[in-house]
Amino acid sequence: MKHANGTPLLARIITRALSTRLPVFVTVPTLDHPRATLLQGTTATPIPVPDRFEGMAASIRRGIDGLPAQTPGVMILPGDMPDLTTDDLTQLAQAFENNPSAIIRATTEDGRPGHPVIFPANLFPDLRQITGDQGGRAVVKAHMDRLRLVALPGNHALCDLDTPADWAAWHSVNGPNGV
Numbered sequence: 117m118k119h120a121n122g123t124p125l126l127a128r129i130i131t132r133a134l135s136t137r138l139p140v141f142v143t144v145p146t147l148d149h150p151r152a153t154l155l156q157g158t159t160a161t162p163i164p165v166p167d168r169f170e171g172m173a174a175s176i177r178r179g180i181d182g183l184p185a186q187t188p189g190v191m192i193l194p195g196d197m198p199d200l201t202t203d204d205l206t207q208l209a210q211a212f213e214n215n216p217s218a219i220i221r222a223t224t225e226d227g228r229p230g231h232p233v234i235f236p237a238n239l240f241p242d243l244r245q246i247t248g249d250q251g252g253r254a255v256v257k258a259h260m261d262r263l264r265l266v267a268l269p270g271n272h273a274l275c276d277l278d279t280p281a282d283w284a285a286w287h288s289v290n291g292p293n294g295v
Contacts, residue, residue, distance in 0.1 A: 126195040127154045133193060134158060135202040138209060141182055142195075143168075143175040171249030180240050188216055190240070192252060193232040198290075199275040200232070204268045208234055211266045218264040219256055222273035229265065230273030236262075 126142075133140045140160040144152040145168050152162045163182035167174040176192060183190060189212055191205070204222070212220045212234045220234040233252060235243060242255045256263060 124154055125198055126151055128198060129193065129195050129200065130154060130158060130160050132200065132202045133205060134160060136205050136209060138191075138205075139184075141179055143179045143182075170247070172251045173246040173248050176246060176252060177244050180243050183240075187237055188212075189234050189236045190243075191232050191234045194276060197231060197272075197276050199270070199272040200268075201272070204272050205232070207268070208232060208266055211264060212236075215264055217262065219259055219262050220264050220266055221256065223265045223267050224271050224273050225267055225269055227265070227267065228274060230268075230271075231276070232273075 130140060130142060140158075141163055142151075142155055142160050143165045144155075144162045145165060146152065147162055147164050152164075155162050161182070163178055165175050165178045167178075179192075180190060191208060191212075193200070193205070208220055208222055212218070217236055217238070219236070219239070221229055222232055223229050233256065235252060235255065239255055239259065242258065243252055246252060246254060
């Protein structure tokens, strides 16, 4: 498990998401997977993804299916974005609250689109149809007229630590333990 500032990166994101006081649901491979143990002692709800090998779409579909009825929208928040803050997440949630039929997408300070993305509940059926490892990209593309962009500081919306090179670059800016 990758760490930032001595904390597993996923735990860091979960803590920041919980600090928004919104309900938090976390897709995990299985309920006994090490990632699921990061939720112990929190109010976050784990959602197992037995078909996880299909790609990101499986996590999104399972996550949508695990939400309570009458959920107004879902913020899809990758667990490997260390620069996202509670304030960033709150800003996006407020934008959705002000425009609950919109797709809210975070951007960098200079307007490059990134994550998280909030989808309203009436797009859940579309999200249940996605496949592969492309996430909700096709749903956003099909509903561009509903897209609202929200700029976050710096590169918060794009800093995604997927590869060893990503980690090395992030550590070169943030120090060996991150911040």
